[in-house]
Amino acid sequence: MGEMEQLRKEADSLKDQITAARKAVQDTTLQEAVAGITVVGRVQMKTRKTLRGHLAKIYAMHWGTDSKLCVSASQDGKLIVWDSITTNKVNAIPLKSSWVMTCAYAPSGNFVACGGLDNMCSIYNLKGKDGNVKVMRELAAHTGYLSCCRFLNDSEIITSSGDCTCVLWDIETGTEKTIFTGHQGDCMSLAVSPDFKFFISGACDYTAKLWDIREGQCRQTFGGHESDINSIGFFPNGNAIITGSDDATCKLYDLRADQELITYQDSGIMCGVTSLAPSLSGRLILAGYDDFNVNIWDSLKAERVGVLAGHDNRVSCIGVSSDGMACCTGSWDSFLKIWN
């Protein structure tokens, strides 16, 4: 047997053993374990505010940590920072490239970042001396589009790209500190753990990976989806992750059990999931779909408990503020809506 053949057999055998090991801890299923609790009552949320101002499809939004300000990115080539309560535009930042796909708000509130088909992550300083918002850094090294970015703090940011890698950058020097390789398809989305030690990424190879930020290693890989994973997020306790895919399902994976716990799907839902966000307690998962709706799932019972219907085109992004009070959705219809 050739060397390659032998290695392949070894790899396959290990994968089988892992499947068996995962099965071995299945003394119950999540469904059985929560059989005794009742489904959350019907959740009805209304649009409280509509943020108008973008002139084209909105591709991304992100809440600031104060739960009042948020930033959105649109194909009209603008990044807008909104005061969600008054609906005023705090900043309207014109971008060099209008093909923007992602945006992020720094936890400190001092910076915002964005990127897209220009393969770069541009950092903007919101608290510049003369009040003007200017590009502070352009982080260029990716060889594919920038699909997502998230700040760790004012000096570090993580990006995911269509070149199948994720990168941890030092913003000050504009250099790559760590490159996370391993995905076999475009990385579409990333999320940072509540303790800032790990991050997860979802990709077009249908898998999600957990990465150790300091060590630069992939710690775990989760499969099961049948198509691109478009969106990913941490369950608030930091021990489980949620993924949303083009196969019209969302899945909950537990990090400590190292496997999938449950799938959120419904025969009436045919369109892909574009975005998702858990509520503060994690009991609800709000997911945006290509069919213009947001479906609200009871995360433990895996039943749909609500629908947010109000957009006239695909819901492309969703976010729940850190105080848990408001959910913001962004759509290809060029509007952002605040729901609760």
Added chain:
Amino acid sequence: MAQTNSGGQGTNGVADESPNMIVYRKMEEVIARMQEEKNGIPIRTVKSFLTKIPSVFSGSDIVQWMIKNLDIEDQVEALHLGTLMAAHGYFFPISDHVLTLKDDGTFYRFQTPYFWPSNCWEPENTDYAVYLCKRTMQNKARLELADYEAESLARLQRAFARKWEFIFMQAEAQAKVDKKRDKIERKILDSQERAFWDVHRPVPGCVNTTEVDIKKSSRMKNPHKTRKSVYGLQNDIRTHSPTHTPAPEAKQPTEEELQEQITFWQLQLDRHRLKMSKVAESLLGYTEQYVEYDPFLTPPDPSNPWISDDTTLWELEASKEPGQQRVKRWAFGIDEVLKDPVGREQFLKFLESEFSSENLRFWLAVQELKKRPIREVPARVQEIWQEFLAPGAPSAINVDSKSYAKTTQNVKDPGRYAFEDAQEHIYKPRRRRVRTCSEGSCFQGKPLASKRLTSRLSSC
């Protein structure tokens, strides 16, 4: 509908299908059931004045069928799903360009599989030009162009001014072929053709379901897609989308990569897995603990400012006097204390009373160092060393010899994490019960283990 999975590793798939294909197949499954002879939607020919309307069914028929045969609860959901399928062109209203489902007597017809989206059409403007031109040649009363179509035709005439003779000839040829068809057949085919164009050139204001997310369009390598013409035209116009790069072939892993994979899987195999029952219990516990703090599930007290427009809640939060519910949350764990600015303040006051202030100041200085710009780091490292660790330091802290030695080394080549070791070891394990703080015994009964504390503190 919930489903559990036995947690296999999933395919190592590089996508070999456009993501939309999954959606199309799902819709087509439903369409197939709708078209079944026995249990499908009843299709009939309706007699109206002097004409017959062949092969139609009403909007209500569709809604009723869906409620009966699919896992759908109510009319709203049926309309939503039906409109989605209509927008993709699987069935269409015969008298309207706008592709939505209405729960009334409006007549609908099925689209022929030739025109289904799963055939990956990306019709060019030349095809559209032939189509619109053809329409003007036919019986005007029946097939008059809508305003937006007339505008499109005018625009295309300008754009294809040089080729127009060719396009005109094609349209004539098509019209001739159409005339030869049986009248009833023509009615059906004409409507299906129009519905096809309603999908690919939608009425202004309608959603274009053929729009693809730019992130996905760069990866689509569908062999059928390129330059298939509806009317058999030879197209030499390239598509203008910005990202039509052919996706790379899936690479076979190299020996080195396989070796890496094996190492990775071995580590995975060796990892400790928690039992599902424990994990489920933990999730349940967490959600139950936090449900009263989740504004989507428990209305906040006194009211949710978003809903009531009363900002009392936010004013209370900003004040220095935390309410009972808020303090209760601090007891959940150190993260909660540190997330809340008032909690943090209280906790630091408490730490100052329990531990020496030098340790605290050192710890805070090291935290701040980690966020400094790199050019300031070496100088700051020296300052911290001098203040807290150097022989004869004014605010000398107590560190074990091993950490001290390591730190001495680190300081010679200073980086942001020079004091990482020292930081972890300054809080010697003092597992005594803590005393009350000024906030009414919020920290009572919580032993402080050093590593756990520092790891939590390092995230704020």
